[in-house]
Amino acid sequence: MNIYDIAQRSGVSIATVSRVLNGGKNVSQKTREKVLSVMQEEAYTPNAFARGLGLNTMKMVGILCTDVSDTFYAKALSLVEGNLRRHGFDVLLCCTGSQLEDKKKYLELLLQKRVDAVVLIGSAFQENTDNSHIGAASKQVPVVIINGLVELPNVYCVLCDEKEALTRNVELLYRQGSRRILYLYDTLTYSGCQKLAGYREGWRSCGLPEEDLLAVQVNKNLEEVRSKVKSLLENGESFDAVLASEDLLAVGAQKALAGRGLTLPIIGFNNSVLAQCASPSLSSVDNMLDTLCPTAVNLLMDLLDGKPAPHKILLSAQLTERETFRMDSTPHV
Amino acid sequence: MNIYDIAQRSGVSIATVSRVLNGGKNVSQKTREKVLSVMQEEAYTPNAFARGLGLNTMKMVGILCTDVSDTFYAKALSLVEGNLRRHGFDVLLCCTGSQLEDKKKYLELLLQKRVDAVVLIGSAFQENTDNSHIGAASKQVPVVIINGLVELPNVYCVLCDEKEALTRNVELLYRQGSRRILYLYDTLTYSGCQKLAGYREGWRSCGLPEEDLLAVQVNKNLEEVRSKVKSLLENGESFDAVLASEDLLAVGAQKALAGRGLTLPIIGFNNSVLAQCASPSLSSVDNMLDTLCPTAVNLLMDLLDGKPAPHKILLSAQLTERETFRMDSTPHV
């Protein structure tokens, strides 16, 4: 069933059917109704490929994400998808993993499908050395990065000030009496670097001795984190509070500490459900996905409408306090 | 840059270019190389819409999911996407929410995009009353349901025997000495009903009195679950073990119990990271997404290749034991 069939059965030309289909203006009420009723009867659905060919768009946006099974990315994806759909766009999803080669390959794959725009979720898409693929993509369609920063033409970034968040956390703990704050982090993506820089910055602003900085890299795996922190403790490493770049790491640390009967102030990051599930529940930095994502989509819609838009939108984070943070921070270990 | 440009620059016809593009057989080595090199030079990418129009497929599979931000669904999505991509298919993602009207609407939207197949993630897509939309969809493309069961032509289901899993859990706890097992559940989707039935079945097989059945429905929200269980305890409801239809519910119960200084055996469901993050970590039923999803995709690939495939594949679940389950189950309360 195609537009010709509908035209024939309605006794009009395909041009008229096309107008009805697209809400065109120059159609008499009577004709429109007739055509619509025929479409209904025949359960006609216009061919999206043909339409795409003609209009040079299928109203699809490609979303690249390193790992949807990650709680944080999953939430971002959910929000972005919902907002895009509200604007009539479909989402072509592509999970890349963390290998640069794969990210490049999949980005190309997405572009080949002729998406109207690309959204990159997470700063993992911002390489330290080589962002040429993003540059290439942005020559074809607008690129929006959620929580990453790449300064190139036609690339737009909406992100959270994670550096500042970490600085504040350090200062907060300092005011509570902590003097030696362990910082756990996993990857050194742009986001990872920002957080680490924030940790150092806070340390400095509190006037703490630089040689006491205690930043430890771990894999994002609960058991590995737990055993890492456990071994830190066993080796006599001393600290009186814990910050983490990710809730999961905070939970791992908490478990290690609990294993030794310790309760220190711990602050996670991302404010995911993991922080809530921990016992006691963990305070965590909320990086405002709930505003970040709609903002990003709105920005994209402006772009596609040909309106100008800022290349960078920076939101400040917000600390969500829970049980772990309300405790007294008596130095231990 | 289109196929005509490439043809011209290569000194051949578009037919030949097309053959090269599709790995066609009848092209001389020399011609092929020439064309390929021109394509390379011009960074030519065939137009996916035109190709879609000609082939009547863009090699896309639509995935419907009620809520990607849910840990369980996110993992399923991740696995399905990865496996589909491995087979050269792109994924059109659509998050529907739980309203039937929306599910129907989005399913249609997906079909309008002319996807090659539809994958429904979760039994939330199996309504108790009206599955006509699934029937309609299956008349156009194969429908694969992950962890749901709809018996219709061209609908294929890959699922986990959750009923049996719950029955076994009850029996296990019974052998450990539990006599009054609280069962927490949220929705009564197909999956929800199966689990509940399994709980009852286990009760029966243990010869426990039916009037002691203690199944309580709660919302899937940590705080709500916690307060619900807390109020059960306050109202003198007695139980000596907890089963849940979802890890989050188990965690909520655990928190309520901990608030009263109780530690009972608790078994969650889905074996998500939440169960690991809880303290003490929770045993949980693994419903085998890691095998379920690849199996589903392989089945789909067979279908698309015109091979026959079973309409139902049932896998048995597996209990992952953690701290909460290794404790003595001394009856409390």
Place this chain on the structure above:
DNA sequence: TTGAAAGCGCTACCAC
């Protein structure tokens, strides 16, 4: 092994 040409189903421009 290659090329010419007829679709695929739609949009949009131009006439009437």
Place this chain on the structure above:
DNA sequence: GTGGTAGCGCTTTCAA
């Protein structure tokens, strides 16, 4: 308001 028709960029059949 309506219809005729030329693309859009590709695949595929048929001839050569």
